[in-house]
Amino acid sequence: MTWDAAEAEAPPRIWNTALAMIAAVVMLLIYSAAWQLPLFGDKPDPAAAGLARTAYLPAYALAFLLILARPWNTARVAARQPFLLLLMGIVVASIAWSVAPNASIRHGFAAACTTIAGLALAAGFRWIDLSRLLGIVFAVLVVASYGVCLAAPSIAVVSETLPGGWRGLWMAPGTLGGLMALGCCVLSATALMDADLRKLWLAFAGLAAGLVLMSRSGAGLAALAVGLTALSFVWACRRGATRGATVVGVLLLVLFMLLAASTLLGKEAVVTGRTPLWATALSQIEQRPWLGYGYGASAGQSVRNAWIELWLGVGLFGLMAWGLFYLQALALAVIAAFRDSGALLAFPVLAAFTLVSLTESVAMADNDLRWVVFVAAAGKLAFSDRVWDG
Template identity: 30%
Template sequence: MHNGVIAETRGESRKKRLKSAKRWQRLEQAYVIVTLLLFAQAFFPFFQAGQVDSVADGNALLQTIWKIIYGIAAVLIFVHRKRVLAVLARDKLSLVLLLMIVLSALWSAAPEITVRRSVAFVGTNLFAIYLASRFTLREQFQMVAWVLLSGALISAVVSVLMPDIGKMLYQGSSAWRGIFPHKNQLGRLMSLGAIVFFLLFMMKVWPRWLTVGGFGLSVMLLLLSESKTALIVLLLLLVCIPFLRTLRWSEYARILLWLPVGLAGICVSVLVLTYLEPILRYFGRDLTLTGRTGLWDIVSEMILQHPWLGYGYSGFWLGWEGESAYIWRVTFWEPPNSHNGFLDVTLDIGLIGLGLVLLSFLSRIRRTLPYQMSSQSWEHDWPMLFLFYLVLCNLTETTLLDHNSFFWTLFIALGFSLPKWRMAERRSHIRWYDLPAGRGEA
């Protein structure tokens, strides 16, 4: 009898601990979702209202919010320090890149700004490391889905009920921006959202009405944002999905599919190049990509002045107060960046830093391939699609090395989340007919 009472007491105690652990996990998930929403620049039009927001000094209210987020991340990293130490060895390149950015204050053209923003970059990376150590790739993927769904729903409501905020009327445009500072940011997020909800639809882990609704809402907001680049990125990623699925096939099956498709792709490319100008005109662009090519030429000239180490992290684009004043003067417009992520990386930390970033991409791709081929589950396509997405977006926009950035956070978290595959596993030949039908990871 006495032993039975003890066993029952222990059982109740175990249940209480499990409930408490689940409650804390939900709180952490809520913290991650809210933080990622803010990193995606959600609600910035509200935060910036009535606030002095200079290129060099930033926004005081937002800086306070970032400090709170970094502080919580630091506490959670201490709480889960064993897990954090366990994942740090998975992505040493990101740690080297982080060190280089901090040290770039030594040669920066604006050392005080580099110090301040490198601290923000460290905080962003700490949050990404915490995210990777605390949650699996599957859990991260689903939290990203909640972030994008929340952003889409609130953006739709704000754009309809508060058009002065939700639309870019102040620039003489009817394009929607929702709760984000610019229509292009809404477009970028919704193109990614469409991909995420397509994968969730195929995974069958969420209700069909929710995934179909999320996909439809994402596409609708993407079109209303009038972001042509984001639309092209979405179309390219949708085309990539069938090819990623074929990576699980045998070599002969892939050749039988890829050879005719490759030949068709060459023919289409020739037609596109032949009629490039009218095609670009249809999308509201020209051969200069709305002045970007001329900007890239001048940026390349500035890179050649400090080729190896650059101008220091965030040490170049400081408006009329920094080295960017020359570009503003000769181009007769005031771009906030190079409109190319890889050029901006080179401006910040030179060709050495660009090499580290490119190696980080290659390292992730090398580790993503065996991860993707290890299962038929659609969620295993997410890492590769996100990497493709990031490359495509940074051809005409800048999201690489951004502090307090939704995209860079996911990139860093991916590096610390992907498992290290042994050589035998990496070289193993996985045939499509040997794989079981995927229904999602447990």
């Protein structure tokens, strides 16, 4: 019996899946932070910042509800992510040596809940359902972004760093560019996995790519190029085109190295003020390289580089735990490219996330949609549909 036939004979399960999808969509839309700029403006006061943190509580609650729906699956997913658990443990332990314990507790709790949300998605959905779920979320964000940019350009098309660049519902064009690059990869992968709605998903993917261009974010455009090339690599592998996969694989590697160098050393890093931030952070790291200053203790201003941010917060041990978790996910994605259709979603997500991590603090990030998506993809790679307990 096929999976579709089994679903047709089990209406209660369909309803359970639908309710879980709705809960997950709402949760992810909260994590997208697309509501912050319209509600609080560019520079929210302390009271507004506190209210914004409170607004994430429903997302935490929905994540725990998803876990309660499949607790055994969640335990199995977590058991397959030892380095992620180690990283979370170091984040918690860093409270003991943090220079700002209260900040570390607050940010650590939020980061743990955000990570749990990703694990809940990996435990609760098969690849096809996860791709549709993420596709729906990014389709909503695409429509909302075009709507606000066209209806209220004075709010959504204002930027001091990238004049004329669209920022949509977020604080900076770079955020819109990075999110829509990830969204385009997700929507394109969903189009390949969901043949019935392929044209619709492709239309949204094209609109997401348009937002990357309108943001004028070089980092976002680089992430888009790498992510779509990674998707082409998996597509070639899945079709058994060995020669084509080899060519695309080499192109992906070369393209990534060139774009990573441009992202780190190019003009945009200077214009957007990332270069002095990195230099200051690295000088601070030299004073406490092993343990760092405590997770979130220096979160008043983001370093805008995931690797430097983690090193600054949780030291070299935490950075190594993150690196091992990342390498595990990457290795599983490469293997899955030849074995599992889920790699169509996971591999481009990892590729785009990797480039975004060079210009944004997205690794072990609290209240961040990109981190939730990355953890979900990494979790599913270690917990494939073959061992999924429906």
